[in-house]
Amino acid sequence: MNEAVAAATVCTVRGLVKTYPAARGRRGAPGTAAVRASDGIDLEIRRGEIFGLLGPNGAGKSTLVRQLTGLLRPDEGGVELLGHDLVRHPERAARLVGYLGQESTALDELTVALAAETTGRLRGLSLRAAREERDAVLDELGLTPIAGRPLKKLSGGQRRLACFAATLVGDRPVLVLDEPTAGMDPVARRAVWAAVDRRRAERGATVLLVTHNVIEAETVLDRVAVLERGRIIACDTPAGLKELVGDEVRVELVWRAEAPLHVPEVAALRDAAQAAGRRWTLRLAPAEARAAVAAVTGGPAFAALDDFTLTTPSLEDVYLALGGRAEGAEGLVKA
Amino acid sequence: MSAVSAEAVTAGAVRPGSEARPRSGGDAAAPLAPRAKLLPALAAVYRAQLSRARVARIPLLFVATFQSVGIMIMMRGVVDGGAEARAVVAGSSVLVVAFVALNLLAQYFGQLRASGGLDHYATLPVPPAAVVLGAAAAYASFTVPGTAVTAVVGSALFGLPMGHLWVLAAVVPLSGAALAGLGAALGLLAPRQELATLCGQLGMSAALLLGVLPAAHMPAPIAFARDLLPSTYGVEALARTFDARPDWAVVAADLGVCAAVGVISLAVATWAYRRAAVR
Numbered sequence: 001m002n003e004a005v006a007a008a009t010v011c012t013v014r015g016l017v018k019t020y021p022a023a024r025g026r027r028g029a030p031g032t033a034a035v036r037a038s039d040g041i042d043l044e045i046r047r048g049e050i051f052g053l054l055g056p057n058g059a060g061k062s063t064l065v066r067q068l069t070g071l072l073r074p075d076e077g078g079v080e081l082l083g084h085d086l087v088r089h090p091e092r093a094a095r096l097v098g099y100l101g102q103e104s105t106a107l108d109e110l111t112v113a114l115a116a117e118t119t120g121r122l123r124g125l126s127l128r129a130a131r132e133e134r135d136a137v138l139d140e141l142g143l144t145p146i147a148g149r150p151l152k153k154l155s156g157g158q159r160r161l162a163c164f165a166a167t168l169v170g171d172r173p174v175l176v177l178d179e180p181t182a183g184m185d186p187v188a189r190r191a192v193w194a195a196v197d198r199r200r201a202e203r204g205a206t207v208l209l210v211t212h213n214v215i216e217a218e219t220v221l222d223r224v225a226v227l228e229r230g231r232i233i234a235c236d237t238p239a240g241l242k243e244l245v246g247d248e249v250r251v252e253l254v255w256r257a258e259a260p261l262h263v264p265e266v267a268a269l270r271d272a273a274q275a276a277g278r279r280w281t282l283r284l285a286p287a288e289a290r291a292a293v294a295a296v297t298g299g300p301a302f303a304a305l306d307d308f309t310l311t312t313p314s315l316e317d318v319y320l321a322l323g324g325r326a327e328g329a330e331g332l333v334k335a
Numbered sequence: 336m337s338a339v340s341a342e343a344v345t346a347g348a349v350r351p352g353s354e355a356r357p358r359s360g361g362d363a364a365a366p367l368a369p370r371a372k373l374l375p376a377l378a379a380v381y382r383a384q385l386s387r388a389r390v391a392r393i394p395l396l397f398v399a400t401f402q403s404v405g406i407m408i409m410m411r412g413v414v415d416g417g418a419e420a421r422a423v424v425a426g427s428s429v430l431v432v433a434f435v436a437l438n439l440l441a442q443y444f445g446q447l448r449a450s451g452g453l454d455h456y457a458t459l460p461v462p463p464a465a466v467v468l469g470a471a472a473a474y475a476s477f478t479v480p481g482t483a484v485t486a487v488v489g490s491a492l493f494g495l496p497m498g499h500l501w502v503l504a505a506v507v508p509l510s511g512a513a514l515a516g517l518g519a520a521l522g523l524l525a526p527r528q529e530l531a532t533l534c535g536q537l538g539m540s541a542a543l544l545l546g547v548l549p550a551a552h553m554p555a556p557i558a559f560a561r562d563l564l565p566s567t568y569g570v571e572a573l574a575r576t577f578d579a580r581p582d583w584a585v586v587a588a589d590l591g592v593c594a595a596v597g598v599i600s601l602a603v604a605t606w607a608y609r610r611a612a613v614r
Binding site for chain 1: 456
């Protein structure tokens with residue numbers, strides 16, 4: 001693959017707007033005000049990259065993905081995928097994209113093997129090709145021992161892995177994965193990322209990944225767009241985004257009970273801290289961080305201190321530094 | 336331009352033999368993977384749905400049969416032979432079809448739609464008709480054992496001739512098509528899952544009351560409602576074949592109504608699926 005091909009754009013999104021109308025409660029939920037779930041989104045995804053959408057729940061990640069897979073028609077704007085206009089021809093998305101949604105109800109009562117085989121057949125494979133690919137994919141993901149069990153009877157992580165297997169049967173140049181590793185144990189996670197890497201290396205597959213897992217985003221993504229209330233507030237490599245917060249260090253202090261505000265050094269930190277109960281989170285320059293740690297571990301404040309940590313910035317800090325709304329970024333998980 | 340065509344080749348990453356129509360979406364569009372064809376896709380959906388029976392459906396199929404047999408035993412004390420006995424046996428047999436094809440399929444599609452399960456099919460290049468027809472055919476197939484058992488038990492119970500019961504081979508698929516189409520359409524059109532369940536239950540209750548009770552004593556509005564219900568024509572067709580020499584033309588006409596309703600309701604269900612899948 002030469003340089004020009006490698007850098008080619010696979011997906012271009014321009015000025016995407018999608019508003020959910022007001023007061024449309026689902027599943028008995030009370031009606032809500034109109035929500036602008038996509039609010040003028042521009043995006044370019046390049047060939048062969050693992051591109052991530054990061055943001056807390058309700059930021060508009062799934063809405064964006066549904067528009068890129070032809071499931072939802074945008075109110076305004078354009079989506080071009082591999083040269084196809086998906087706003088005008090949403091049905092073409094199914095022939096370009098392998099999609100793993102959050103729901104598995106369509107497959108729940110099938111066995112792992114039949115779920116993969118049926119999905120392959122519905123992707124246009126012949127019976128023989130679907131069975132060959134099914135066997136290969138189940139083997140690759142280590143699902144062969146449970147191939148005969150219905151998805152319903154599996155644990156959440158295993159079920160997710162079985163759905164991921166179904167997504168891979170019937171090759172597609174683009175994979176769109178909506179929180180693929182939710183609920184998975186580390187072994188299953190590794191199987192997922194190995195399978196993704198293999199498709200990228202061997203076939204130049206492009207992956208769009210939705211996640212709210214900060215650690216995963218930092219380790220597997222080539223580039224990441226941070227979403228907040230339907231807007232992209234930043235888009236870069238994880239390292240590039242972390243440079244936004246410079247060499248700041250995150251200091252977390254956990255007090256035994258009340259913070260000892262009678263200690264002047266602690267009182268001075270209070271304004272810079274985000275307090276959540278007994279926990280204070282501070283982002284400080286390295287020298288300040290050293291001084292703060294010295295102050296709380298040395299003097300009278302130490303008696304009131306339960307625990308403290310010092311870490312380099314994560315994408316969570318980037319999200320907060322960019323003005324992310326969620327206090328303490330509760331929508332993002334670090335596990 | 337050479338880089339572009341190289342891109343189209345690598346970008347596609349589709350196996351040889353897949354459809355190559357690179358220019359359809361404008362300049363340098365990647366080739367699209369093939370669509371699933373109607374019949375293979377229908378077969379795949381049918382097989383997958385049928386396999387669900389093993390996991391989830393067998394208790395319900397048992398309930399459907401038991402309900403119909405129970406109704407016949409109950410009616411045995413009220414009805415003794417003649418046209419009324421035929422109506423009871425035919426009505427109870429077709430009730431199994433209504434229970435499974437109409438009620439359970441409406442619930443299934445309602446649940447699939449509410450939970451976002453339709454996304455799975457909507458992101459695969461599969462014709463909508465294949466999903467609807469495959470599921471409808473599977474649910475109609477679920478009714479075969481229950482309908483046969485009910486008809487045989489009923490014939491024995493009321494002393495009716497079993498010589499023409501082979502007509503079930505036409506009654507089950509045709510009334511199955513009509514009722515499954517109706518069930519699928521209700522499940523996909525109902526704005527909420529609970530309403531889909533409610534519609535399915537009401538449809539089944541209507542088939543029970545209007546199909547099993549002898550028509551002769553019904554007041555005019557109820558008799559009219561009975562004529563509107565597609566399962567009625569399956570019941571009538573089956574009831575007529577308990578005659579020593581049935582009027583086959585009328586039987587065929589009744590089954591023709593079932594077939595016509597089946598075609599229309601399955602077309603509506605396919606349209607409803609399309610509408611529900613892409614919002």
